[in-house]
Amino acid sequence: MTRAWNFGAGPAALPEAVLKQAADEMLEWHGAGMSVMEMSHRGKDFSGIIGQAEADLRELLKVPANYKILFMQGGAIAENAIVPMNLAGKNPKIDFVETGSWSTKSITEASRYADVHIAATSLNPKAPQGKYTRIPSVSDWHLRPDTAYLHLCGNETIDGVEYFAWPDLEALGAGHVPLVVDVSSHILSRPLDVAKFGLLYGGAQKNIGPAGLTLVIIREDLLDQAHPLCPSAFRYKTVAENASMFNTPPTYSIYIAGLVFQWLKAQGGLAEMERRNIAKAELLYQTLDRSDFYISHVERACRSRMNVPFFLADESRNDAFLAGAAERGLLQLKGHKSVGGMRASIYNAMPIEGVRALVDYLQDFEKTQA
Ligand code: PMP
Numbered sequence: 550m551t552r553a554w555n556f557g558a559g560p561a562a563l564p565e566a567v568l569k570q571a572a573d574e575m576l577e578w579h580g581a582g583m584s585v586m587e588m589s590h591r592g593k594d595f596s597g598i599i600g601q602a603e604a605d606l607r608e609l610l611k612v613p614a615n616y617k618i619l620f621m622q623g624g625a626i627a628e629n630a631i632v633p634m635n636l637a638g639k640n641p642k643i644d645f646v647e648t649g650s651w652s653t654k655s656i657t658e659a660s661r662y663a664d665v666h667i668a669a670t671s672l673n674p675k676a677p678q679g680k681y682t683r684i685p686s687v688s689d690w691h692l693r694p695d696t697a698y699l700h701l702c703g704n705e706t707i708d709g710v711e712y713f714a715w716p717d718l719e720a721l722g723a724g725h726v727p728l729v730v731d732v733s734s735h736i737l738s739r740p741l742d743v744a745k746f747g748l749l750y751g752g753a754q755k756n757i758g759p760a761g762l763t764l765v766i767i768r769e770d771l772l773d774q775a776h777p778l779c780p781s782a783f784r785y786k787t788v789a790e791n792a793s794m795f796n797t798p799p800t801y802s803i804y805i806a807g808l809v810f811q812w813l814k815a816q817g818g819l820a821e822m823e824r825r826n827i828a829k830a831e832l833l834y835q836t837l838d839r840s841d842f843y844i845s846h847v848e849r850a851c852r853s854r855m856n857v858p859f860f861l862a863d864e865s866r867n868d869a870f871l872a873g874a875a876e877r878g879l880l881q882l883k884g885h886k887s888v889g890g891m892r893a894s895i896y897n898a899m900p901i902e903g904v905r906a907l908v909d910y911l912q913d914f915e916k917t918q919a
Pocket residue numbers: 558559623624625626627651702704705706707731732733734752
């Protein structure tokens with residue numbers, strides 16, 4: 550059996566060592582007489598698994614003591630409603646910066662729960678390709694000082710736009726406004742100063758583990774701002790008070806996420822991940838930039854290290870490109886249907902060898918088409 554290089558945006562490739570360990574432990578976990586999927590979430594074995602996962606995540610991200618880590622369900626799309634219900638329950642005003650498809654989705658959903666204000670947008674509606682290619686300059690953001698929070702998407706998975714510096718809200722006269730960031734597609738790809746944020750959330754299925762688990766990291770003083778109609782299972786205070794066990798948590802996804810956290814620690818942690826992710830992204834972008842055959846629209850300063858969208862200058866070759874890639878075991882390179890073109894997602898679990906295989910193919914395909 551050979552595993553292909555999987556460039557899918559999510560559910561995405563997991564580290565092979567994690568999958569092997571999970572396979573070894575599938576039928577029976579550590580003498581428990583059953584698999585992790587079959588054990589009680591309240592028993593001592595699973596308590597140990599979730600406790601270790603949380604401790605490892607805290608260590609990796611250096612999560613300060615006044616932040617809670619919540620293991621929830623519903624995915625990041627559900628969080629687009631759950632965050633407003635929790636954080637804007639008492640003050641239904643939310644500001645957003647729009648930088649791509651996912652922040653747009655967050656805006657649309659939040660407008661069902663609150664008065665939404667777009668503090669800045671990078672939308673270029675007339676562009677035939679690449680409608681979002683940059684992050685608006687922070688000096689052009691217009692925040693409402695009485696907003697409940699400011700929401701950003703840290704890495705736009707579809708458009709390939711990533712924040713590498715976080716805004717200084719103090720300088721905008723909004724130091725008191727909590728910063729909420731959707732980190733679904735770049736969490737754990739580099740160190741993060743959690744203390745800068747009010748809340749971070751993300752679906753697991755890119756850089757954390759299997760789908761079904763949603764991670765929320767929340768500053769404690771924000772736990773109790775929910776709207777009275779917020780469902781109990783989605784009320785952060787309730788979830789925190791019950792140590793993510795108010796309802797049955799996604800136990801198997803949490804277990805695999807825990808194995809991923811241990812794998813990350815064994816690799817050298819997030820500083821090492823950042824070093825590798827920079828090397829991988831540079832290799833790929835350099836190859837794309839070297840010729841006019843491929844086009845990357847995103848401004849260099851905010852080109853995502855995780856999701857690299859690109860276009861063939863001659864789009865009539867798209868099908869041939871994808872077929873040739875699949876023959877070489879390079880899978881899931883088709884761009885998101887809303888933007889077209891190609892996209893290579895190169896999360897933590899993609900080693901540089903996979904990116905080299907892609908770069909070789911990009912060069913060979915160009916030669917054969919000349
Ligand atoms: N936000 C971002 C940045 C994403 O990449 C995704 C998934 N691609 C989502 C939200 C939605 O996640 P889910 O489908 O798990 O709800």
